Amino acid sequence: MPTPTLPSSIIPSHLQDPLVIGDVIIHSRVLQSPLSGVTDRAFRELVRRYAPESMLYTEMVQASGLCHARELEKIMDIGPEEQPISIQLFDCRPDFMAEAARMAVAEGAKTIDINMGCPVNKITKKGGGSSLLRQPEVAEAIVHAVVEAVAVPVTVKTRIGWDDDDINAVEFGRRMEAAGAKMLTLHGRTRRQGYHGPARWDWIARVKAALSIPVIANGDIVSVESALRCLEQTGADGVMCSRGTLGYPFLVGEIDRFLKTGLPSPPPTPLERLRCAQEHLHLLWQYKGQKGIHQARKHMTWYVKGFEGAAPLRDQLCQIKTLEEGDRLLNQAIQTLETTALRCDSDCFNSNC
Missing domain, CATH: 1.10.1200 (Non-ribosomal Peptide Synthetase Peptidyl Carrier Protein; Chain A)
Structure with a gap:
């Protein structure tokens, strides 16, 4: 990754303060995204080495699968050295989500993250992921049920809308906040976009202006420079790194270091x-x-x-x-x-x- 050329003076002072998610304090504004088939314990161990204070996330877990099996999948196997860590769940049934959240907290999750943004067909066809953008009442019920079930903060990760004709990020974010979510992570693409085309950070800025809970920007965060541009354009409370960390577990730590010190990290050879x-x-x-x-x-x-x-x-x-x-x-x-x-x-x- 190239060395940042932007001056550290452009970093807003609040980004050097801890991130407050409900009653959980995270001493970093840079988060590692949950990535299916990637953010397992092996990968998280490497990210944690370079970003000792950032929030990590497990791969997403289907709530109904846990509740039917009554046994925890390996995907929820987390070690004490991984804290702070969040377990991400997905499903469309509030009761299953509530029970799975209790199981996740018992495993050590500091927050419960609800996936309402995954665009993959096999997830949306089951009523999970970004399909909940078209079912805001169900999404609200899920958040409310999980909030009632656990004592840790509940957060939501979603997208700006289903497609260009149905961008509802502001209204959806307000509903999630009203239901009890303590943080919203927003991927700046629609479900139809998948992972193609530029992330539309302008929508993240609109959602940030509309909510009082922390809003984390996601999408096209692939370097220190892109993180700084995104934070400047959106006013977001932090960034979440996703595909930029594939084969590059150094990224979260590089951005975190720059936000805290204004000093670039030499790129790995x-x-x-x-x-x-x-x-x-x-x-x-x-x-x-x-x-x-x-x-x-x-x-x-x-x-x-x-x-x-x-x-x-x-x-x-x-x-x-x-x-x-x-x-x-x-x-x-x-x-x-x-x-x-x-x-x-x-x-x-x-x-x-």
Whole structure:
């Protein structure tokens, strides 16, 4: 990621204060988004290293699945070192959501986040995710039921509307606040947009102006610069990083550091990214065994970029079947980069540059 060129003086002073969510105080204005198939315990461990005070989120959990099974999925397995952490739930039935929220709090969730923004068909067809934008009365009932069920703050993550003909973010946000939500995270795209086209931060600004609870901006937060632009344009109380963290668990910490100190973080070198990728691979094996190796394939390809030989290495890593195979490929690439770095240092010394 490029080094910020914007002066730290543009950072509003309130962004250096803690984020207050109901009675929970978070000493960071930068949050790691819940991402299905990504923000498991292995990934969160890496993000936490670089952002020790930020709020982390689990992958979203279907409430009815938990309540029927009466046993917690691995997805809700969180460690004490991960705090503060929120567990995100989705469903369209208030009673199931209330019961699942109680189970999540028992697991250690500091807040309960309700997903009302996922655009994926298999979620919306079940009445969850962004389909609730078209059912505001049901959304209100869900928030109210969860608020009544647990003592921790309840938050909502949603989008600006279903499509361009049905953008209802301001009214929907007001309903969520009235139902008892203590924070709203707003992705600046419609459900129809999915993840395409620019995030419309102007709608986040309108919602922020209309609500008294914290509003967190989400969408197109891929660097320190983009986070600063978004905060300036929206007046939001913080930002949530999503796809910008794929293969880059450093991002939340980079933005957090800049907001607190005005100092940029030096971007990780390709060598540092490869070492992080290797650690990620080992964590996935540690927590998930062979399933973790299969999931590691996509993560490895996200990490590997920005150096000579990255493309063929990605092709090989996306086919690994064992931990040993992934280790061998990464070790070879790491040794090549280390040798190149030593040669460059030697050439620089010999030329007195």
